Amino acid sequence: MNIDHIEAFLYVVHYKSIHKAANALFLSQPTVTARIKSLERELNVELFHRDGRSVILSDKGKDFVPFATQIVQTFQQGKKQLEETQESDEVCIGTNGVTAQYFLAYALPKWKNDFPHLRFQIITGSTAVILEKLQSHQIHLGLIQYVHREGICNELLLSNAVKLVMHHEHPFKQQKQIKAKELAQQKMVFFECGAFDWNYVHKMFEVEGVTANIEVRTDHLEVAKEFIRTKEYMSFLPHLCVKKELESGEFVEIDVKHLLDMNQHIFLTYKNKETLAPAFWKTIVETAVQFESIQENLN
Known part of the structure; x- marks a missing residue:
């Protein structure tokens, strides 16, 4: 018929x-x-x-x-x-701004070289926004923090240490074994990029019965950096984001490893791997491994 x-x-x-x-x-x-x-x-x-x-x-x-x-x-x-x-000629990726700025800027040229027929669209937003777009088939994959949702798959892709940094002319005098109570007296700007579990930071202060002095919250990395440049604020930021400033000496790291060891974990998140070629999924993982290896060698 x-x-x-x-x-x-x-x-x-x-x-x-x-x-x-x-x-x-x-x-x-x-x-x-x-x-x-x-x-x-x-x-x-x-x-x-x-x-x-x-x-x-x-x-x-x-x-x-x-x-x-x-x-x-x-x-x-x-x-x-x-x-x-069917395999699509356009790959739509949802992620937070930090991952787009640092990892995708490194990865996309390599992906384009291996798959010249592909075109890429990058959508940035919070984890909640990206998850919604993933569930409604508006994007092929997300590079976001872990999400527990039926029908959603998560594969750990990247880990990026989170550093507490301040301007080198900040009046705070760092000690070898700094206490959470001393940090709680300092002005802080929280960078909320949708990839951190800030509960760890809050618990660090709660253990000593104090509350972090968070005066500013922002979802924009450069805004957070500009507050640090006022020499009045300190902030927890992904190491990749402040690597240049730390190397140049403009920013300095406050050693809080004895209090908190936090990483920014980025997961490869998807609903259906059949939407893209198996070789492309493999390349994503390989590129992430190469990226982390380069960063470790530079540190």
Whole structure:
């Protein structure tokens, strides 16, 4: 049974005219007529009564309408599913700004070299926003913090140490074994990039019965850095983000390893790996390994 013949039948039913159905299908009127007759021969029934140029749905035709509708809908749903699982020329990635700025800036040229036919779209946002887009099939994969959600897969991809930093002219005098109580007296700017579990930081202060003096919260990395440059604030930031400032001596690290050892974990998050070629998924992981190896050698 030809799906085009069934579709032509439904169009004639809808428009109550072979001429109008032909226009809607961008076909000639004889072609639509031929398809209807072929379907009638296959079903061995008369679907329409002809009265000059008019067509009237027969009783058998009325009985066939719900089945024809179901056949076409099932076909269209199957076609859509196949299209979604075919390899796409455009890869849409959702991530936080830090990962986009540092890891993807390194990775994308390599991915493009290995897969020259691919085009990339980068969407930045919070973990919640990226997860929503992932679930609604707006993106192929996310590079975000771990999420526990049915139907969502997480693979650890990157780890990035989080450093407590301040300007080198900040008045705070660091001690070898600094206490959380002393840090709680300092102004802090919290950089909320959607990839940290700040509960660890809060618990560090809670252990000694104090609260962090968080005067500013921002989701913009450069804003956090500018507050540090005022020489009044300190902040927990991903090492990659402040590597240049630490190397140049503009920023200095406050050693809190005895109090807190926190990492920014980025997971490769997805719903269905079949949306992209297996070789591409493998390349993502290999590039992350190379990226972390380079960073370790530079430290």
